Amino acid sequence: MSQRSKIKKQEIVTAYFLLTPALTLFLVVGLFSIVFSIGLSFFRLSSGSLLSSAIFAGIDNFRDFLFGRDQLLTRNFWRALGHNIWISGSMICFVIPLSLSLAMLLQRIGRGVAIFRTVFLIPMVTASVSIYYVWTGIYNARGSLNQFLANIPFLDNLIQANGWLGELNTALPSMIVMIIWSAIPGTLILYFAGLQTIDKNLYEAADIDGGSDFQKLLHITWPMLTPITVIAVVINLNAALQIFEQIWVMTKGGPAGSTMVLNVLIYQEAFVTGAGLGRANAMGWSVFLLTFIMSLISMRLLRDPADR
Amino acid sequence: MNRVKTILNYGLLALWALLCLYPLFWMIGASVKEPMDVMGTYALFPSGTWHWETYVEVWKNLGFFKYFINSVNVSFWTILLINIFYALAGFAFAKLRFPGKNIVFFGFIGMMFVPVITVLVPLYLIEYYLGFLDTHLGLIFPMVNGAAPLAIFLFRNYFRTIPHSLFESARIEGASILRILGQVYMPLALPAMATITILNFLGSWNSLVLPMVILSTRKLFTLPIAVTLLDTGVFRQWNVLMAGSLISVVPVIVGFTALQKYYIRGLVAGAVKA
């Protein structure tokens, strides 16, 4: 065996050795759940029944919500999907620029970085049912937001009599604001760490060339942060398409379905009406497919220079 | 001009800080209100007496240390395993060439999108067969596995920013791959580890649904579950729940404040070396 192929072989062995812990864990707790859950989506099974009662249903479960075999569910599914897409769009359009700006601002100041960083993590630290209730209180008809608006001239006609989560037009946007608020810390941490990896010499060179701040952002910071942006887009996209807890706690998808999202629908199907575990799984995996495809597209659009 | 800029910078940061803090103040205000007022008046702070005794009551009923230890146990092992497992994997994806690399990599990334809600039932089933139900291990394993996509992605990207010449020159000198990883790359990976630790620590600390389904014995409960059990009222005692939640996140806030310095220092050190 030549020296070269020996090195190559050693590299392959080492690579799989390094992957062993991750792959083993996946085989133990991940694979079974995934295969089982995908399999279940082709069966008819109500929650509260045993597996022995499952009846093979082919693609009926998918036809139920995709192609109108169950008209009501199909309508709800597509409407919920629309809401999820709204949430994804808003998250990407707001979370990413806001996080990046905050990270850059943090990098510029000298004193107080530590304090600001801790404070900026609060939305993530307090992520629990209690904080969702706080937002319900802020948005309530008699809550802080309406009270605040009442004190400001010209803005008092913005007051929502039924509360911000209570009107058909404002419920989803209000939810989105809350979702953005809680998603910023995670993305901010990524950008903050990413900014540190950029070579300071690049900026100094740009200074000598007389580049403006904006030019530096456009030609140095943004391209250097592309790998981070890819992750951030994928994370936020996934968070938006899998959004559940906030909406379940705060609005249950209401009023009149105006904040209904896919996971709330799936959850209701699986555990509230108890209609069908099989169908809930089918919906879940359809969302999976959609998220995966959208992520691959965004990864392709924002391709890491190192991959090219 | 520079001065104006600095003030503007601080001003913008302070504005966002206020938006982050407002709900926290709301929580504190609610926790010292009468249970009735929390759902009734919606003002930031109570109009009458501040009921700090709620905290005394909650502290007495919570059994903080018992559940704190459980939470620490779960979060600690989760974080440790995430960092070890996925630093290794991330390195393999970043620096080594091997067949099946892309498939395995995108397989892991795809795991991020697995529908969590519906997968919980089969997860329970497999943990039952393996005997992990009602153990902390039964929480740690799925949490670590769930962190795989993001952690692998971040480690891989981070290792890639370290110039490849480092790797090649060490190889030419005859160092084994594992030694290069251990002596050159791992120390440089500290900033990535810090980021991954923060992101996953908060997730595992606040996790509620998974522990609720997996754990049954009270002794093993984590803090968030213990907090939900505080509310024994006929109607929901939001003041108690808010006080409980605040108590359960205080260690996190204190911990972060204390570790900030090292974290930032680590980031800067990493940047210089790279």
Next chain:
Amino acid sequence: MKKYLLFFVVLMCLASVIYAGGQEDAAAQEDVTLTLWHWKVAFDPGFKAVADAFEEKTGIRVVTEITTPDEAYKQKLVAAGIAGNLPDLYAYWADAGNGSFDGVAMEWAGTLDADPAWRDSFFPAAISAVTISDAKIESWLDDENSSKWLTTREAGQVYGIPIDVGAFYTIYGNAELMKNAGISTDNPPATMEVWIEDMKKIQSLTETPGFVFSGQAFSLYENWFANFVDYMKNGPEEYTRFMTRESKMSDPEHMHVAQFLEDLAVSGNILAGSATLGIDEADQAFVNGQASYLLGGTFTFASLQAMGMSIDQIVSFRIPAYEGSKVPDATVSPFPLVMLNVNTNGKSVDKAIEFVKFMTSDEGMTLYANNAFDIPAISIKDTSKLNSVIKSMLSSLSTDSNWWSENSAISSKVFSNAEWQVFHEGKQRIVLGESTAEEVAASFDKAAEIEKNK
């Protein structure tokens, strides 16, 4: 290769350490301890008091384990059911055949018949609600998701024993607001029309809206109010036709379901934000005097008291019937809310049965009711040890079985039939003034038509 080995050894060590950490005292318990799962923190003292007395009597320990809120509990049970890991005893939402996991839950009909004294101690309505009826079997047959086991049940089977009762269809009024408007607090309004006039009167005097209810809770208005009103108005036959999609909501007989809300919404008599209020928040708004009447159940009274309202501040009455109703005097007999199921694969089924029997004995139910603040499912003979509030609530309940209590399978169509999901959204739209009653009734009828033809 050595390094690789060492590495693995270290990993294994790590794993075993955590494993040991989690397993701490698995070997500690040897004798039979029964496990009971439930989902209500407020009921836990009740279960515990019964368990303690039971242990003293028999030496058998029963440990309670709570998972809360409701949905998390249901999720856990579904998972445990599939894995075959259900506890010896588990509480479930009381309904015939509910939570029976295809025969994992024990069937009680024989046991009940063998002990007639025990069977007859229950309120008749409590037992009939958990007994499988022909209508129930029919509704399972209609649902393509029902398991074969469910569709082959026989009428008369019982899969869970009720431990408490309650009733909806109760209106609570703010006595002070009523008095100020000159409305009698001694006599309940004679008809629905009178009651609506009362609301409008208070509203015109004080600008306090008349009505508050949780519009967010799925099927609360439908199942706590509308179906009972429809039953009173039209009688059992026409009511059944409505529930089974033979009649339409837009028919004049049934239009009231949507019209009631529209009338109130248009006249400003529904508290703003009701469409998104939860049950607790609706109660709270009523206690704060934001609305003059509240829709609730027997259990609401305890909440109102805990929230600081005293007995003389509250007026309560059964939902009034419309003028010309067919069954205006329909009595509300209490129905079970929570039942206890026994796992036939449990460690000791006999002991679990013994526990259920003890819990539903005079002694057990008294302990439970006093500590859980919940109304017992049996008529307790010696009420001297019973908490006075519970005693008074108990005395106000009719114990007879009647058409309404025997046909819960028909009323529960508001949960299972999809057109009611359409109405849930429509209801919120009416409350918000976004839709008219006619539009909502039409969309309901359309959905019912589609479902019927499926």
